[in-house]
Amino acid sequence: MDLTFTPAEEEFRAELRSWLGAHIPQEWTHPGFWESLEDSESFRLRRDWERDKADAGFAGIQWPVEYGGRGGTPGMKAIYDEETVRAQAPRTVNPLGLTFLAPTVMAIGTDAQKKEIIGPLLRNEVVWCQGFSEPGAGSDLAALSTKGVRDGDDFVVNGQKVWTTNAVHGDKIFTMVRTEAGSEKHRGISMLLIDMDQPGVTARPLRQMSGASEFGEVFFDDARVPAADCLGEIGDGWRTAMLLLSFERGASGISQYTEFRRQYDEIAAVARRLGRADDPVIRDDLARVLTELECLRLHSMHVLTQVEQGRDLGFEASMTKLQWSEAFQDLWEVYDRILGEDATLDALPDGTDLRPLHAQAMWSRSVTIWGGSSQVQRNVTAERVLGLPR
Amino acid sequence: MFFALTSDQQEFGAAVRDYLAERFDLAAVRTVVENPSDDGNPASLWRAAGEQGWTAVTVDEEHDGLGLGLVEAQVIARALGAGVAPGPWRGTVLAADAIRLAGSDEQKAAWLPKLAAGEAVGAFTTRGSAATGLPVVEYGALADVVVAPAEDGLPGLALITGATASPVGSYDGTTRLASLDGGTAEALPGTTVELQKQLTDRATVLVAADLVGIAREALTRTVAYDRERTQFGVPVGSFQALKHALADLHVGVTMAEHAALYAAHAVDTGLDGAELAVAVAKAKSSDVALQATAAMIQFHGGIGYTWEHEAHFFYKRAKRLAGQYGDVAVSRERIASLTIGA
Numbered sequence: 074m075d076l077t078f079t080p081a082e083e084e085f086r087a088e089l090r091s092w093l094g095a096h097i098p099q100e101w102t103h104p105g106f107w108e109s110l111e112d113s114e115s116f117r118l119r120r121d122w123e124r125d126k127a128d129a130g131f132a133g134i135q136w137p138v139e140y141g142g143r144g145g146t147p148g149m150k151a152i153y154d155e156e157t158v159r160a161q162a163p164r165t166v167n168p169l170g171l172t173f174l175a176p177t178v179m180a181i182g183t184d185a186q187k188k189e190i191i192g193p194l195l196r197n198e199v200v201w202c203q204g205f206s207e208p209g210a211g212s213d214l215a216a217l218s219t220k221g222v223r224d225g226d227d228f229v230v231n232g233q234k235v236w237t238t239n240a241v242h243g244d245k246i247f248t249m250v251r252t253e254a255g256s257e258k259h260r261g262i263s264m265l266l267i268d269m270d271q272p273g274v275t276a277r278p279l280r281q282m283s284g285a286s287e288f289g290e291v292f293f294d295d296a297r298v299p300a301a302d303c304l305g306e307i308g309d310g311w312r313t314a315m316l317l318l319s320f321e322r323g324a325s326g327i328s329q330y331t332e333f334r335r336q337y338d339e340i341a342a343v344a345r346r347l348g349r350a351d352d353p354v355i356r357d358d359l360a361r362v363l364t365e366l367e368c369l370r371l372h373s374m375h376v377l378t379q380v381e382q383g384r385d386l387g388f389e390a391s392m393t394k395l396q397w398s399e400a401f402q403d404l405w406e407v408y409d410r411i412l413g414e415d416a417t418l419d420a421l422p423d424g425t426d427l428r429p430l431h432a433q434a435m436w437s438r439s440v441t442i443w444g445g446s447s448q449v450q451r452n453v454t455a456e457r458v459l460g461l462p463r
Numbered sequence: 464m465f466f467a468l469t470s471d472q473q474e475f476g477a478a479v480r481d482y483l484a485e486r487f488d489l490a491a492v493r494t495v496v497e498n499p500s501d502d503g504n505p506a507s508l509w510r511a512a513g514e515q516g517w518t519a520v521t522v523d524e525e526h527d528g529l530g531l532g533l534v535e536a537q538v539i540a541r542a543l544g545a546g547v548a549p550g551p552w553r554g555t556v557l558a559a560d561a562i563r564l565a566g567s568d569e570q571k572a573a574w575l576p577k578l579a580a581g582e583a584v585g586a587f588t589t590r591g592s593a594a595t596g597l598p599v600v601e602y603g604a605l606a607d608v609v610v611a612p613a614e615d616g617l618p619g620l621a622l623i624t625g626a627t628a629s630p631v632g633s634y635d636g637t638t639r640l641a642s643l644d645g646g647t648a649e650a651l652p653g654t655t656v657e658l659q660k661q662l663t664d665r666a667t668v669l670v671a672a673d674l675v676g677i678a679r680e681a682l683t684r685t686v687a688y689d690r691e692r693t694q695f696g697v698p699v700g701s702f703q704a705l706k707h708a709l710a711d712l713h714v715g716v717t718m719a720e721h722a723a724l725y726a727a728h729a730v731d732t733g734l735d736g737a738e739l740a741v742a743v744a745k746a747k748s749s750d751v752a753l754q755a756t757a758a759m760i761q762f763h764g765g766i767g768y769t770w771e772h773e774a775h776f777f778y779k780r781a782k783r784l785a786g787q788y789g790d791v792a793v794s795r796e797r798i799a800s801l802t803i804g805a
């Protein structure tokens with residue numbers, strides 16, 4: 074048992090912490106600051122900040138140096154995740170590109186794809202969307218119906234994607250397209266990298282229950298994409314997608330814990346201010362959530378250990394998703410119980426603005442759906458980890 | 464970062480599990496459960512505990528122990544829980560811990576080598592006191608030496624020998640309980656309030672680890688059964704109602720394993736937040752062991768409710784241990800007071 078990081082990793086932490094301290098304006102950390110901005114303004118600030126961060130050498134922490142990354146250890150990536158959350162740095166504008174696309178391109182991309190995609194991703198010059206979900210295919214990804222028909226060196230794409238994060242701001246989309254007419258389920262699908270700034274691609278914001286429009290829908294009407302922009306083999310997109318999704322695991326649990334723990338402390342402070350911290354039911358509720366959050370922290374140390382040892386976590390990633398998403402949702406349920414009949418008000422009678430907290434509470438309803446719903450994760454855990462029959 | 468058991472530690476647990484599987488399986492546990500009037504400490508099992516170092520684990524090498532930590536002890540506790548094994552192992556280890564940490568040189572020399580070898584049986588309790596009597600002591604009737612509070616409500620621990628034991632009945636047949644009165648009490652001179660807390664924490668972690676072992680084994684046996692058992696022409700394990708419950712249990716048990724391991728490490732190394740870690744481990748392991756053992760009965764169907772099936776060994780042991788050193792509610796109140804204040 075050794076819960077410490079190496080001296081080099083701690084040195085990295087100090088360097089990062091000092092940079093973050095100097096480059097995150099105080100006002101950014103005020104509750105509700107980001108919610109108070111226009112969507113496009115918030116996007117611009119975050120994008121600029123990330124470019125500066127990349128210029129300072131704090132992007133691609135674990136990416137190989139040959140791709141412009143820092144060549145750091147899994148421990149450094151965990152420290153990066155933890156410290157950026159602790160400093161209340163803005164969330165990345167390019168989560169899907171950075172987490173999923175970049176490592177997949179490094180693993181199976183062509184030389185041209187590596188050259189074209191990775192550097193701009195590192196500096197967040199190109200923002201990527203993920204085009205997996207469709208109105209008729211959410212958790213059942215293999216039921217997708219967007220079609221690509223070969224026409225010379227191009228595919229001509231028709232169909233619709235939905236719940237696409239950053240749809241309106243995205244520059245490119247990595248998307249699952251059925252490229253073999255009449256194929257079924259997992260077969261005959263390709264992963265195409267499509268330029269969104271072209272005739273035939275339309276993106277529309279989708280307003281969520283929180284009021285924000287982080288998601289959108291994307292329509293393809295005879296959109297053209299060169300066949301050379303297929304990631305992995307043509308028709309073998311399912312395998313590419315599975316590889317891509319496997320990069321979700323890793324040490325992000327530590328940053329989630331840091332974020333959720335801060336929210337727990339905020340919620341506990343609200344309970345104290347409202348005189349609810351003495352209520353034994355509320356205390357039991359809060360302690361139950363804290364127990365699950367502490368378990369999340371320990372589980373992320375376990376995951377980091379496995380990653381550092383080079384072990385493949387495989388389907389155990391479903392357990393991580395279940396643990397954090399259910400605990401996070403429970404945290405905000407408890408928050409509602411603390412507020413009682415005032416839970417839905419914009420502000421408390423004493424003037425406390427509740428809207429930034431509501432944004433989190435609403436967001437918590439989504440986390441057990443996207444990225445594989447809790448029900449899907451339970452099936453995966455039961456069948457792939459416990460070996461129960463299908 | 465290395466948050467995991469080392470291969471040596473894993474082997475320690477595997478050796479205990481292997482021994483139980485080969486030499487003291489559930490049929491052997493049943494003979495203990497069904498003969499409540501015997502002492503509940505089968506000689507072969509206790510001999511193995513001494514010979515294989517289970518009782519010597521935390522005793523320092525100077526006194527013929529292995530000089531290992533609470534992390535290793537919780538590995539053994541987890542394996543014993545998985546086997547619902549009877550015997551005074553935990554009390555013996557905890558009594559030795561108290562003597563090692565707070566005893567005089569004479570007390571150490573008199574007791575530690577014997578406890579380490581399993582030649583003497585120890586017991587530990589935080590209920591009652593040497594002055595007023597001890598209402599419930601695990602293996603109190605067998606114990607050669609008992610560590611308990613010296614006086615009600617006051618700091619201080621006593622070593623008690625020669626007490627009069629009366630059996631205390633329990634539906635958990637995998638253990639034996641007794642109340643103790645009288646005997647000779649001598650102070651453990653090195654006791655401090657801090658140390659007394661630490662000993663309670665050690666006891667709590669070992670109980671949590673036993674619960675984690677119970678929960679994992681209950682889940683594993685249930686999954687194995689539900690893979691095979693057919694109803695409506697298909698294995699019952701293919702039904703989503705079962706799958707989802709078992710998946711949630713798997714996540715819960717895994718989290719409890721992390722929590723017990725971390726708590727042991729935190730106590731061993733005096734980490735900041737050790738107190739919280741212990742409370743988290745106890746809350747989570749109690750909760751999940753009660754759920755897993757109840758599910759074991761439910762998901763075996765009618766057979767799981769019978770005396771012939773072993774599910775009740777797990778369920779009843781979980782019930783008793785879940786209440787020890789603070790049940791779920793008490794542990795959570797401790798967590799609340801540590802994180803949101805009194």
